[in-house]
Amino acid sequence: MVRLACFVSATPCFCSVCMKRVKLSKRLMALAEMIEKDASVADIGTDHGHLPVFLAQTGVVKRIIASDISAASLAAARNSAEAYDVPELITFLVTPGLEGITHTDADTVVIAGLGGETILGILEDAPWTKYHHVTLILQPQSKIDLLCRFLYDNGYEILQTKSVKDKGKYYTVILVTGGKGI
Numbered sequence: 001m002v003r004l005a006c007f008v009s010a011t012p013c014f015c016s017v018c019m020k021r022v023k024l025s026k027r028l029m030a031l032a033e034m035i036e037k038d039a040s041v042a043d044i045g046t047d048h049g050h051l052p053v054f055l056a057q058t059g060v061v062k063r064i065i066a067s068d069i070s071a072a073s074l075a076a077a078r079n080s081a082e083a084y085d086v087p088e089l090i091t092f093l094v095t096p097g098l099e100g101i102t103h104t105d106a107d108t109v110v111i112a113g114l115g116g117e118t119i120l121g122i123l124e125d126a127p128w129t130k131y132h133h134v135t136l137i138l139q140p141q142s143k144i145d146l147l148c149r150f151l152y153d154n155g156y157e158i159l160q161t162k163s164v165k166d167k168g169k170y171y172t173v174i175l176v177t178g179g180k181g182i
């Protein structure tokens with residue numbers, strides 16, 4: 001999309017008047033609220049890419065990786081980013097879980113909308129998430145107890161859980177930190 005110059009800026013403009021804003025669901029907003037300023041964020045299983053696009057538009061984070069195991073899902077994320085004019089602010093990656101991503105790429109990992117067992121498997125395959133000071137923002141769709149047990153047993157620290165009601169359904173969001181290991 002080509003933007004016209006506005007009254008605030010003479011060049012293609014990112015001001016709030018000109019910029020079309022992505023609207024997050026309540027569930028995704030609950031995740032976004034847990035992300036700290038200047039974080040380097042990886043959104044694993046991003047699908048539509050709404051969260052990365054929102055973060056790119058707000059400009060509060062340093063780096064954003066949007067990744068998905070499915071090329072078609074990642075194409076949808078790229079389309080969203082293009083529709084909202086922020087593709088250059090996001091790194092797109094087709095990869096299973098956290099393969100190819102390390103703590104030097106992301107200090108904050110979001111895994112939302114996947115089953116608890118799948119999230120557990122992704123963390124198991126990326127032990128750096130527990131040996132480094134990484135923030136994990138997890139929103140399992142199922143098997144929450146199994147995921148929590150895995151986190152406790154493997155030295156992660158659960159800092160906060162919150163419940164969010166979105167379109168009549170309840171979701172649990174878990175804020176976790178690595179860095180202790182066992």
Ligand SMILES: C[S@@+](CC[C@H](N)C(=O)[O-])C[C@H]1O[C@@H](n2cnc3c(N)ncnc32)[C@H](O)[C@@H]1O
Nearest residue numbers: 044045046047068069070073095096097112113
């Ligand atoms: C229901 S969508 C969730 C989208 C978004 N995270 C959200 O919460 O709205 C699940 C996405 O996870 C992806 N996915 C499933 N297993 C995955 C894995 N092991 N690694 C990366 N992505 C995965 C799927 O391709 C799909 O795009």
